[in-house]
Amino acid sequence: MIVANIGATDFTGILMYQKAYREHDMLAKFITKQFGKKMFIVRGAKRQNFKNRAAVLPFTYGTFNGVIKEEGLSYFNSGNTVSHYQQISDDIEINAYATYVMSLIDFAFPDSVQIPEWFEKLSLGLALMNDGFDASIITNIFEIQLLEAFGVAPNWVDCVVCHRQDLPFDYSESMGGLLCSNHWDQDEYRLHLDQRTIYYLRLFSVVDFRKLNKIDVNADTKSKLRQVIDQIYTRSVGYVPKSKKFLDQLSNFKL
Numbered sequence: 001m002i003v004a005n006i007g008a009t010d011f012t013g014i015l016m017y018q019k020a021y022r023e024h025d026m027l028a029k030f031i032t033k034q035f036g037k038k039m040f041i042v043r044g045a046k047r048q049n050f051k052n053r054a055a056v057l058p059f060t061y062g063t064f065n066g067v068i069k070e071e072g073l074s075y076f077n078s079g080n081t082v083s084h085y086q087q088i089s090d091d092i093e094i095n096a097y098a099t100y101v102m103s104l105i106d107f108a109f110p111d112s113v114q115i116p117e118w119f120e121k122l123s124l125g126l127a128l129m130n131d132g133f134d135a136s137i138i139t140n141i142f143e144i145q146l147l148e149a150f151g152v153a154p155n156w157v158d159c160v161v162c163h164r165q166d167l168p169f170d171y172s173e174s175m176g177g178l179l180c181s182n183h184w185d186q187d188e189y190r191l192h193l194d195q196r197t198i199y200y201l202r203l204f205s206v207v208d209f210r211k212l213n214k215i216d217v218n219a220d221t222k223s224k225l226r227q228v229i230d231q232i233y234t235r236s237v238g239y240v241p242k243s244k245k246f247l248d249q250l251s252n253f254k255l
């Protein structure tokens, strides 16, 4: 077997999570702009005199240096220009939303596959959360846009049967998208969503974080969005990360 051994190289990344490894080391998972998601071994990270502590704190982003392996563990050397999403780090609720979004992205794509567009989306989405933009809405946008990566890819554009766009819509899980009111009889289990909820689901599917200034969603619609997205994830995606359960507990606690 020939193992490509790339030398130390700079990369742009966002730390997704880290965990203790062996006696003195740490594993740190980064989503990188250049190499996709990579798991790094950070040697000596648990030692008192470890010099790169700031580079592997939760919610760190910036440029780093390491030895990238095509397979298996890569080696982390140092942080070059390191910043933190400080508000995300300080606020337990925003923290929970950001953690959940990163666990979805981690699950949606295999490691070592280049996903520069998702690196950019995550970078912009976290920056918006960090700037005080409603983290629940940013999270909903990620959830809707990630559906395609999970193989669900609903049609949010027009009626899946007749392609009309001018009649009230509902969502059909079995038909994989919107149904206009002429075709509601095609799915007796359609979700009976109100038009406002439908409007935001369609909007979220095409939102570009670079152009996002403001979305005001009332509390009632937010909770309906939460409900329908939960339903789609539970039934169609079939995966709910642990971090989502923590987020739900926090939300229940707030009520």
Ligand SMILES: [Zn+2]
Residues within 6 Å of the ligand: 159, 160, 161, 162, 163, 164, 179, 180, 181, 182, 183
């Ligand atoms: Zn139709």
